Structure formats: C-alpha cells, structure tokens
Amino acid sequence: MEDLQQTEGVDLRFFNLSRYRSAELLDRALDAFLGHAGWNICHALNAGPGEFFGPQCPIRHNLTLLETPLARRRLNDLLALCDYNQLHLPIRQILLLIVNAVLGHVSVKGRLMTATDVPAIIRAGTIAQANLYNNIFGGNLSETRRESLLVFEALGRFGIGYETSNRIDNILIFGDADEALRPYFGRYMADDIFYGADASYRAAQREYIEGTDEDDERSTTFLRMLVAQRRGLFFKIPDEEKEEMRLWELTVFRYAGEYLERVVAPLQAGRRVARPILSRLVRGLNRVFTGMLVSDDRELLLATSLAPSQRRVSRLLEERVSAEPRLGERVEIVLRAHDDMPALEVALSRDIRQLLPLHLTRYEFLSRVAEGALPSSFSKECYEDLLAFKSQLLAALAKRRAEAGEEPERGAIAFRLLEVREAGRTTVRDLELREG
Amino acid sequence: MPLSPGVWPGVLPGLPFLASPPGPHPNRDHGIELWLDEQIWGHRLWDTQSPWLVFLEFLNVADACHRQEQLLGHDALYPLRYRPRQRMFLRNILFNSDDVARIAEEQHDSRRAWETWLAHIQDTALGVPHGEFGYLRNRFHSFADFAQTVHLMRGVAVERESNKRWSSRFVFPFGPHALYVDVGISPTTGQPTRQYINFGRSGELLYAMLARAASRDALLPYVREMVAGTNQWDRLVASLQPDGEDDQERESTSCYLPYLRHPVFDGLACDWLAICRLQLPSFDGYPHLVTLGALHLLRYHLWVAATWAGRVTPPSLLCEIVTVKKTLVRELSLQSYGQNDGLSTHAVEQFVERIRGSDAWKNAKESGAFVRHREVLQEAVWWGVDYEGANDPEQLLAELKQAARKGHQQHTAQLHRGYGREIGLVSRRGTTRYRYAPTDQLMKTLLLATVEHRMEYTEFLAHLFAKYGLVIGDGEAERVLPADEFDRKAFQANARRLEQRLASLGLLRRLSDACAYVENPYRREGT
Numbered sequence: 006m007e008d009l010q011q012t013e014g015v016d017l018r019f020f021n022l023s024r025y026r027s028a029e030l031l032d033r034a035l036d037a038f039l040g041h042a043g044w045n046i047c048h049a050l051n052a053g054p055g056e057f058f059g060p061q062c063p064i065r066h067n068l069t070l071l072e073t074p075l076a077r078r079r080l081n082d083l084l085a086l087c088d089y090n091q092l093h094l095p096i097r098q099i100l101l102l103i104v105n106a107v108l109g110h111v112s113v114k115g116r117l118m119t120a121t122d123v124p125a126i127i128r129a130g131t132i133a134q135a136n137l138y139n140n141i142f143g144g145n146l147s148e149t150r151r152e153s154l155l156v157f158e159a160l161g162r163f164g165i166g167y168e169t170s171n172r173i174d175n176i177l178i179f180g181d182a183d184e185a186l187r188p189y190f191g192r193y194m195a196d197d198i199f200y201g202a203d204a205s206y207r208a209a210q211r212e213y214i215e216g217t218d219e220d221d222e223r224s225t226t227f228l229r230m231l232v233a234q235r236r237g238l239f240f241k242i243p244d245e246e247k248e249e250m251r252l253w254e255l256t257v258f259r260y261a262g263e264y265l266e267r268v269v270a271p272l273q274a275g276r277r278v279a280r281p282i283l284s285r286l287v288r289g290l291n292r293v294f295t296g297m298l299v300s301d302d303r304e305l306l307l308a309t310s311l312a313p314s315q316r317r318v319s320r321l322l323e324e325r326v327s328a329e330p331r332l333g334e335r336v337e338i339v340l341r342a343h344d345d346m347p348a349l350e351v352a353l354s355r356d357i358r359q360l361l362p363l364h365l366t367r368y369e370f371l372s373r374v375a376e377g378a379l380p381s382s383f384s385k386e387c388y389e390d391l392l393a394f395k396s397q398l399l400a401a402l403a404k405r406r407a408e409a410g411e412e413p414e415r416g417a418i419a420f421r422l423l424e425v426r427e428a429g430r431t432t433v434r435d436l437e438l439r440e441g
Numbered sequence: 442m443p444l445s446p447g448v449w450p451g452v453l454p455g456l457p458f459l460a461s462p463p464g465p466h467p468n469r470d471h472g473i474e475l476w477l478d479e480q481i482w483g484h485r486l487w488d489t490q491s492p493w494l495v496f497l498e499f500l501n502v503a504d505a506c507h508r509q510e511q512l513l514g515h516d517a518l519y520p521l522r523y524r525p526r527q528r529m530f531l532r533n534i535l536f537n538s539d540d541v542a543r544i545a546e547e548q549h550d551s552r553r554a555w556e557t558w559l560a561h562i563q564d565t566a567l568g569v570p571h572g573e574f575g576y577l578r579n580r581f582h583s584f585a586d587f588a589q590t591v592h593l594m595r596g597v598a599v600e601r602e603s604n605k606r607w608s609s610r611f612v613f614p615f616g617p618h619a620l621y622v623d624v625g626i627s628p629t630t631g632q633p634t635r636q637y638i639n640f641g642r643s644g645e646l647l648y649a650m651l652a653r654a655a656s657r658d659a660l661l662p663y664v665r666e667m668v669a670g671t672n673q674w675d676r677l678v679a680s681l682q683p684d685g686e687d688d689q690e691r692e693s694t695s696c697y698l699p700y701l702r703h704p705v706f707d708g709l710a711c712d713w714l715a716i717c718r719l720q721l722p723s724f725d726g727y728p729h730l731v732t733l734g735a736l737h738l739l740r741y742h743l744w745v746a747a748t749w750a751g752r753v754t755p756p757s758l759l760c761e762i763v764t765v766k767k768t769l770v771r772e773l774s775l776q777s778y779g780q781n782d783g784l785s786t787h788a789v790e791q792f793v794e795r796i797r798g799s800d801a802w803k804n805a806k807e808s809g810a811f812v813r814h815r816e817v818l819q820e821a822v823w824w825g826v827d828y829e830g831a832n833d834p835e836q837l838l839a840e841l842k843q844a845a846r847k848g849h850q851q852h853t854a855q856l857h858r859g860y861g862r863e864i865g866l867v868s869r870r871g872t873t874r875y876r877y878a879p880t881d882q883l884m885k886t887l888l889l890a891t892v893e894h895r896m897e898y899t900e901f902l903a904h905l906f907a908k909y910g911l912v913i914g915d916g917e918a919e920r921v922l923p924a925d926e927f928d929r930k931a932f933q934a935n936a937r938r939l940e941q942r943l944a945s946l947g948l949l950r951r952l953s954d955a956c957a958y959v960e961n962p963y964r965r966e967g968t
Binding site: 309311312385386389390393396399400418420422434436437438439 | 579580581582586589590593596597613673674676677680722723724944945946947962963
C-alpha cells in the first residue's frame with residue numbers, strides 16, 4: 006500500500022508490475038512489432054495495386070506511418086502522460102493498442118482487417134476508414150467495446166478529436182478556400198492521400214458548408230470525419246509548428262506539453278523549473294485555498310474560514326509562506342524519490358515539509374485555476390485533494406508554532422481578514438478587540 | 442432483539458397496565474390528550490426540526506446541565522429539567538439591527554457612528570431588560586471594527602437561507618456564549634417566551650440518548666469541550682454581550698424517553714465518538730455530528746416502530762446509487778422506502794391491538810360495564826373524554842385507532858421522510874416518488890464514522906449494513922431479499938457505482954481488478 010519494495014526485517018521483496026513505465030513498454034513493444042520478420046515476407050510479395058501490401062494497401066500504409074519518428078514520439082508522449090496521471094497500462098493493453106492501430110477498420114467484419122479484406126476495401130473506396138490516427142483511440146470499435154478496454158478508455162480521457170480551437174477547425178473546414186490557410190491545408194490534408202482530404206471528405210465538407218439546414222444527417226457524417234481529422238492533426242503537426250498551432254489544445258490537457266518539456270525534462274536532467282511556472286502554481290493554490298480570485302504568487306496564503314459552512318471562501322489569514330527561500334520557508338518543485346513524479350514541496354522550516362505530488366491532472370487544474378477557471382468546474386476530486394493538502398499545511402503550521410514556542414495570547418483576540426483589491430492583490434485588515 | 446426494560450416497566454409488550462412507578466406520570470406536565478406516540482417513541486420526535494436545530498437544542502441542554510455539574514449524568518432520567526440561556530442582547534445586535542453596515546459606511550467618525558447606532562438600538566431592541574448597549578464601546582477600537590465583527594458573525598449563522606423570524610435565527614455554536622434557545626417575542630408585551638416550534642425537543646431526546654449510551658464516559662470529555670471550551674471565536678461572541686447578565690430561563694417541562702437502554706443509543710454514541718476522535722480542525726466535525734444525530738434519530742424511529750409492529754429484526758434500507766437509467770434496484774428501493782414509511786403507523790395500530798389483548802381490557806369486558814372500558818383507555822392513553830359514540834367497546838377502540846392514526850400522521854409519521862431528506866438519504870431525484878438514494882456527502886460522513894484508517898470495500902459495505910441496515914451490494918441484498926426478487930448483477934452494478942462515486946471523492950483506491958480500499962482521508966499519511 007505504501008509503494009515500497011522492501012522493508013527492514015522482512016525477507017520479502019515486492020515488485021509492483023504496474024510501476025513500470027507504460028512509455029518504455031510501448032517503445033519496446035513497437036520495436037519488436039515493427040521489426041518482426043513476418044513483415045519482410047509481406048514486402049517480398051511485391052504486390053501490385055489493389056492487392057494486399059501493395060502501394061494502396063492500408064495495412065502497409067499504417068505500418069509505414071507507425072514507423073515515422075513523429076508518430077512514435079506523439080504516441081510515446083501520450084503514454085508517458087498516462088504514467089504521470091498514475092494510469093499504468095499493462096503490456097497486454099499496449100499490444101492491443103498496436104494491433105488495433107494497424108489493422109483497425111470501421112466497417113469491416115470484426116472491425117479488424119485481414120489480408121483477404123484488403124482488395125475489397127480498395128475496390129469499395131473505404132480506405133479512409135482504416136485511419137491509423139482514429140484507430141489509435143479505438144475509433145473503429147463500437148462504443149461499449151471501446152469503453153471496456155482499458156487502453157482506449159485511458160487514451161480517450163485526453164479528449165483528442167473532440168477538443169479543438171478556432172484555428173484548427175478553420176483549417177480543416179475552410180482551409181482549401183482561404184488564402185492564408187491554404188498552405189496548412191495543403192500540408193496536413195491534401196498531401197495525405199490516404200487519410201486526409203480524400204474524395205469522401207471533400208464531398209461531406211461541401212455538403213456541410215453549402216448544404217441545407219434541415220439535413221442533419223449529412224452534417225453529422227462530416228462532424229464525425231472531423232473527429233478523425235483532428236486526431237490525425239495531432240500526429241501530423243511537426244515539432245517546429247507545435248507552438249504556432251498550439252498542438253496541446255487538441256487535448257483536454259492544454260498544459261501537457263509544458264508539463265513534459267518544462268517541468269519533467271528539466272527535473273530529470275537535474276535542473277530547476279522556471280520561476281514563472283512555479284508562480285503560476287502558487288497563484289492557483291492561493292485561489293483554491295482562499296476561494297477568492299487572488300493574484301498573489303510570491304507567497305502561499307494559508308487561510309481558514311470561520312465555520313465549516315463557509316468552506317469555499319476562506320478569509321481568515323493564518324500565515325503567509327514565502328515561495329522564495331526565506332528564513333527556512335520555501336516552495337519548490339522537486340522530483341519525488343521513489344517514482345520520479347514531480348511534486349510541489351512546501352517547506353515551513355528546516356525540518357517541517359509537506360509534499361504535494363503533481364500529476365498531470367493536478368498540474369492542469371492548478372494552471373487553469375490560476376488563469377481564471379473556477380475551481381469546482383474542472384475536477385471535484387482535485388479540489389477536494391487540495392483542500393486536504395491545505396489541512397495538512399495548517400497542521401504543519403501548528404507544529405511549527407509549537408516548536409517555536411509561540412503561545413496564543415490569553416488576553417487579546419485578533420484576526421487578520423483578507424480583502425481582495427483591484428487586480429487581485431490581497432490586503433490584510435486587522436481586527437482586534439480591546440482587552441479587559 | 443429483545444428490548445431491555447424501559448424506565449416505566451409495563452409499558453412494553455403485554456401491557457398489563459401496572460400502577461405508575463413513584464413520581465409523577467410523564468404526561469402530568471403536558472396533559473397531552475392521546476398519549477400514545479409518546480409511549481412508543483417518547484416526547485417528542487419533532488419532524489419539522491432540521492438536523493442543525495436538533496444539534497443546537499442538544500448543545501443548549503448539555504450547556505445547562507454542565508452548569509449544574511451534571512453533564513450527561515444520571516442517565517438523564519425523567520424529569521430532565523434544565524435552564525438554558527436567552528442571550529437577547531446578542532440576538533438583537535446580530536439579527537434585529539439592520540443598520541449596522543449602513544451606519545458604518547455613512548459615518549466615518551467612530552464616535553458619531555456609535556451615538557447614532559446606540560440611539561437607534563435603544564428604541565428598537567426587544568426582549569432585553571434595558572436598552573443599554575453602551576458596553577460595546579469598550580470592547581472595540583472603532584465602530585468599523587464592530588460592524589466588521591457583526592458582519593462576520595452574521596455570515597456564519599446556522600441555516601442562513603431560512604427566512605425565519607429574527608428570534609429564531611441562530612449563530613454558529615462556537616462555545617457556551619453562542620448558545621441560546623428558540624423564543625418568540627410576544628407582540629403585546631415584547632417579552633421573549635420559550636416556544637417549541639423550532640426547538641421541538643428532538644434535541645432533548647438526543648441528549649437523553651447519549652446520556653444512556655454505553656460509551657457515554659468516553660464521549661463525555663468531547664461534549665464538555667463543545668459546551669465549555671474557550672476558543673477565540675467564543676470569546677468574540679462573548680464580546681458582543683454584556684457581563685454578568687443572568688438571563689437563564691425558568692425550568693420548563695421535561696422531555697420523555699421511554700427506554701433505558703437501546704442499541705441505537707450505543708450506535709449514536711459510537712459514531713459521535715469516532716468523529717470526535719478524528720480531531721478535525723476547527724469545527725469541521727460539527728456537520729458530521731449533525732448528520733449522524735439525525736440519522737440515528739431516524740433509525741430509532743424505524744427500529745422502535747418495527748419492534749412495536751411485531752418485527753424481530755431492525756428494518757433494512759435498500760439504497761439505490763443514483764443512475765440515469767431505471768434499474769431493478771430503483772424499484773426495490775422504492776418498495777423498501779414505502780414499507781418503512783408505513784411501519785410507524787402500523788406500530789400505532791398494533792399498540793391499540795395490544796390494548797385489546799391486555800388483561801385490563803379483558804377484565805372490563807367480563808364486567809360488561811362500558812364505563813370500565815373507558816376507564817382503561819383513560820389510564821392507558823389518556824384518551825376518551827370526548828367520545829360521543831355508541832356504548833360499544835369495539836367502536837370505542839376503532840375510534841381510538843382512527844384518532845391515533847390521524848394524530849400520528851400529522852407529525853411523527855413525517856419524520857421518516859423529513860429527516861431522511863435533510864440528511865441526504867431519501868430523495869426523489871430521477872423519479873416521482875421517494876426512495877433511498879444516499880448523497881455523496883452522506884456517504885462521506887458514514888465513511889468517516891465507520892472507517893478508522895483503511896478498510897476493504899466489501900467489508901465496508903458489510904459494516905454499513907450491520908450498523909445502519911443500509912443495503913447496497915449483492916452480499917447484503919441476498920440476505921434481505923427473497924430469492925425471486927434478488928438479482929446479483931443489478932446489485933453488483935449498484936456497488937460499482939458507489940465505488941466510482943467514492944473514487945471521485947478521493948476516498949477509495951482501486952489497486953487491481955479484485956481489490957479496492959476505502960480510506961479515511963484524515964488518517965492518511967501523505968497524499
């Protein structure tokens with residue numbers, strides 16, 4: 006339960022198989038799969054067009070796509086993020102993912118293509134339904150089947166295909182007509198003759214743009230295709246254009262890219278995380294702790310409320326903990342020892358520290374709250390977790406006060422009330438009763 | 442589960458109507474016509490009293506008894522007499538003075554603000570022996586500080602959204618200085634009089650139950666802390682009140698709890714003890730105590746009804762974990778609720794039947810005189826003076842039954858639904874009728890009271906059944922339902938849904954396919 010492998014005095018070692026990195030497992034699985042001798046035999050067939058493993062064969066194309074470094078890197082990122090969300094995928098699920106990715110097809114019997122299916126598919130013109138990018142998320146399977154398989158349920162949590170931005174949808178829908186967007190459309194959609202803007206896509210696109218309002222069914226077909234195209238974009242946008250196209254806005258975790266590149270990577274290399282990121286997290290924490298839209302990010306505000314009925318808004322300031330190292334207080338992002346998970350460490354003194362593991366969901370939550378989202382709208386579980394962390398910090402504060410020998414004064418009653426001014430700056434109003 | 446003899450031997454099954462034990466009959470004080478519900482459940486369980494007000498009433502009783510140095514003492518035997526406080530100065534300031542904030546804003550000079558406000562309150566204050574509020578000037582550095590304090594205190598009033606009269610508004614029970622009873626202000630004399638509308642004596646019953654529970658001694662120090670503790674909030678409330686005011690009420694009539702011991706009393710005390718032992722910061726434990734208090738009163742109501750109605754086992758409550766689709770569990774839950782709802786009325790009817798089968802009634806029948814029957818009823822249930830019907834014993838009993846049923850339906854019968862809704866156990870969500878559908882908040886409270894550190898999930902469900910009669914999973918459902926109504930898959934799905942809800946609250950961890958643990962978050966080390 007405590008995630009230790011061994012303990013003193015007990016002659017047992019526990020190996021938790023779920024603690025291996027899904028991303029590492031993926032790499033090894035892919036290497037083994039793609040390097041399998043069987044594919045050489047397929048290549049040696051020298052098939053012609055319209056045949057299995059010919060130039061039009063979707064299975065062969067999926068294989069080629071899966072070998073590209075870009076696609077592998079994105080897939081690896083996704084599984085690494087699953088790891089950082091404490092969702093580990095066993096090897097069986099990863100193999101399932103790979104097989105479905107290469108062989109999946111929406112309308113073929115059993116939803117997986119066999120060699121004999123390929124000529125019929127090419128003849129019927131349904132190659133686009135073997136979209137690798139859609140298969141990765143189990144888009145070829147029925148909804149119940151997809152929800153029952155762990156790997157697709159996990160990848161589905163990213164919301165890829167359903168999240169989007171105006172820019173991306175403009176490219177997909179109006180790209181070929183608009184001057185500025187045409188180069189992007191060309192690169193991502195037109196160049197991809199298999200799964201990009203093929204005949205069926207263009208037909209549905211025309212229907213959607215120019216069709217009559219009553220025809221709901223046609224537009225739903227196009228909207229479904231859009232889902233597959235957005236998924237494709239996630240794997241096609243190259244690293245140079247990641248920033249410009251805001252790649253991670255195609256997912257629910259908008260800060261995921263930053264999480265991997267600017268938090269995990271520096272920590273693993275032994276460097277510190279940039280200060281603006283830490284400030285943002287502190288601001289998010291302050292908003293959750295006080296329940297008010299504050300903008301303080303140099304200090305952590307430990308505030309309580311007068312009675313439990315007022316839990317959401319906490320106005321009574323107990324203490325301010327400096328984020329910069331000062332008199333033993335410090336707030337920093339570190340790497341947790343036993344599992345390499347980034348964590349926020351709040352130090353109240355040299356010996357008193359509290360750790361808050363920063364999995365992806367919590368990181369996203371704090372970042373969004375810092376940028377203006379209401380705490381209860383994104384994740385209730387995160388919100389409750391952070392309030393529990395606040396209780397821990399308050400308990401640690403009491404411990405520090407006890408150690409420092411601070412006695413609560415008997416005579417005076419004094420309170421510090423937080424008030425929020427313009428631009429979110431907090432001021433403290435002291436309320437004190439007269440003695441006697 | 443046989444009941445232990447209550448305080449009044451002879452009131453239980455058999456009803457041989459012995460002479461009352463020494464001391465006055467409990468109905469002497471009240472003179473209630475048709476003293477029937479009270480013999481079964483006590484005087485009284487009040488359905489329109491919300492769980493928080495039950496708790497506040499309890500604290501008032503405890504505070505008064507503590508002042509008499511009898512906190513939870515002597516099994517709280519009948520009569521339970523106590524002298525609570527009124528605290529009219531505090532209540533006028535907080536709830537009968539709307540212009541504090543306005544004056545603070547308009548008058549920046551503190552002295553002028555004080556003068557304006559003091560003049561006004563002198564005229565408008567009700568229920569106080571004199572209009573002298575000048576003591577406040579010595580307590581605060583400025584009028585603005587005073588206004589800020591009043592604003593803070595108003596913000597933590599219990600049940601802020603209610604639109605009750607100002608003399609029925611209550612401040613959060615920080616400590617002894619914040620406790621006072623419900624009063625009504627007489628329109629003619631302007632004096633406060635004790636009323637039993639909002640404080641309906643359910644809190645007094647709660648006090649008596651705890652005083653008779655097995656773990657009373659362990660609970661005593663925590664209750665003492667609640668009513669005698671000095672924390673800074675209590676001192677803040679005290680600062681709004683004049684020193685030395687003796688505003689204790691007169692002793693009034695007493696409540697009545699028939700049973701000396703009962704498993705529900707012990708269950709209640711155990712749960713309260715579990716919450717207190719968590720040592721939650723500030724007053725975070727209070728909402729849980731409130732919910733558990735009301736839940737155990739509800740259980741008491743149902744269990745006693747079941748016993749009097751002739752059932753051997755305590756009633757079970759089949760819960761649906763709410764889902765969008767209509768499922769078998771929902772149907773069964775509706776059925777379970779319906780059955781339990783009718784239990785108390787059935788108990789009342791059975792009481793009348795016991796009278797019919799009692800020795801005293803049989804003797805009266807043998808004698809043949811109708812007036813003897815009336816005497817029996819007068820002695821047993823204090824009823825029959827207004828009976829105008831024929832001289833027929835059967836008709837007399839029938840009329841008694843009807844009167845008893847009608848009186849019962851007005852209040853005591855509503856307790857099941859009323860308290861059930863308030864604590865989040867009973868709801869109509871997604872259907873048109875009531876059934877048992879516990880909310881997340883209620884499940885969290887039950888978890889905190891049941892799980893000390895960590896417990897396996899199916900074991901947790903079994904504990905919920907053993908303690909409260911809640912049926913959620915298939916194991917418990919199998920024991921309670923007849924074979925033809927039981928469907929294992931439906932209940933397994935029900936349990937799975939609860940699992941998901943608990944996981945989303947951060948209270949449950951699933952380690953593998955076959956193993957899930959519920960955890961008490963306040964005992965967890967590290968996140």
